[in-house]
Amino acid sequence: MQLSRLSLLARRMERYLSSASQKVDKDGENQKFKKEIRGTRFETDAICVGQEPERWSGQPVVPPISMATTFKQLEPGKPILYEYSRSGNPTRQCLEECLASLEKAKYALTFSSGLGATTTLMFLLKSGDHIISIDDVYGGTGRLFRCCMSQMGIESSFIDMSTDPSSITNHLKSTTRLVWIETPTNPLLKLADIERISTIVHQYDPKIMVLVDNTFATSYYQRPLELGADLVLHSLTKYMNGHSDVVMGSLMMNDEELYKQLNFLQYAIGAVPSPFDCYLVNRGLKTLAIRMRQHMTSALRIAKYLEHHQYVERVIYPALESHPQYDLYKKQMSGFSGMISIYLKGDEVEKSQRFLKHLKLFTTAESLGGYESLIELPAIMTHASVPEEYRRQLGITDGLIRISVGLEDVQDLINDIESALQYAFSTTNDK
Secondary structure (H helix, E strand, C coil), rough: CCHHHHHHHHHHHHHHHHHHHCCCCCCHHHHHHHHHHHCCCCCHHHHHHHCCCCHCCCCCCCCCCCCEEECCCCECCEECCCCCCCCCEEEEEEEEHHHHHHCCCCCEECCCCHHHHHHHHCCCCCCCCCEEEEECCCCHHHHHHHHHHHHCCCCEECCCCCHEEEEEHHHCCCCCCEECCCCCCCCCCCCCCCCHHHHHHHCCCCCCEEEEEEECCCHHCCCCHHHHEEEEEECCCCCCCCCCCCEEEEEEECCCHHHHHHHHHHHHHCCCHHHHHHHHHHHHHHCCCHHHHHHHHHHHHHHHHHCCCCCEEECCCCCCCCCHHHHHHHHCCCCCCCCCEEECCCCCCHHHHHHHHHHHCCCCCCCCCCCCCCCEEHHHHCCCCCCCHHHHHHCCCCCCCEEEECCCCHHHHHHHHHHHHHHHCCCCCCC
């Protein structure tokens, strides 16, 4: 009974996949319009791809929000394009097409969160399989691998991929199925050579999937698929949406078979985003390029200011020439976002807390990538779930501060930081 139901589900998904390739509109004029915008640049794709007014009967300039959960079938078992909103939705499809174009991918799938995307991907693995992950990985990813996937019999190794990419060969096994790269990393902003690692892994076993979490760089500044990766993951919650009002994730890929498997899992597991959230992210993408340029301009100026500050031990920002992997940054990225990490002198949690408490424009909060400036203390916030000894080994100390530079006036932000640093290192508690 269970096998027959799985077969039925598989047949239904095959119908969905074949119809999805036609997108929303079968009209020849719409196909002609799509051909006319091929070869365009990032900003144009963000505004045009998947947004064609000709898709809809009223030809709205902004794709409508389709909140329908189910769709009429002209006869039983033969949906036109969509049958149930979990398996496919017009608004979600507009977003996924746009995302794929920005990442230079053939396919994109969206999920209810970044971890929803990661968890769905895990269903491609089985008990006994092995994951190799970069050591300085997002806390939620590390927690999922250590605390959840281990319960399913899936082993994880956490290694430094930043210093010597070839060292990954020492950790590859016959059971390795996934190599998880995050570059730049969170929160230490270490870089991994995507092209070299992908080449090494695929030479060892072409069936091993290489995934890059591209959240910190975004599709605007880094394209991992062009460097040899098999999959790209985004927490769309961050820069891609850019407004701190949506939780969503995505996976992008070029391999059709991998897409079919993940498309089925998206449907079968059900970690899908709402149409309204898809509309919001789709809107956010329209200003991604201009936002990222301003994020970098402001962050680079703040990083240079902090680099010479008497109370700052070290500044980590990939676009600074002082970054130990600056050459790799120039090779595989065209710029960087608003993420800066700094070590305050003294490595004292009290000073770190005093600094954060005195800020007026920066909000102490987790997450990142919105138009507003945020700041946090990873050791007791985003990475608190990482074992303390392991945090120390990585360099996530009490003096490490992670900054997400927003779109406010940069001089106002510098003035705010200066005032808070002076307060944090003062000898008095006077306000």
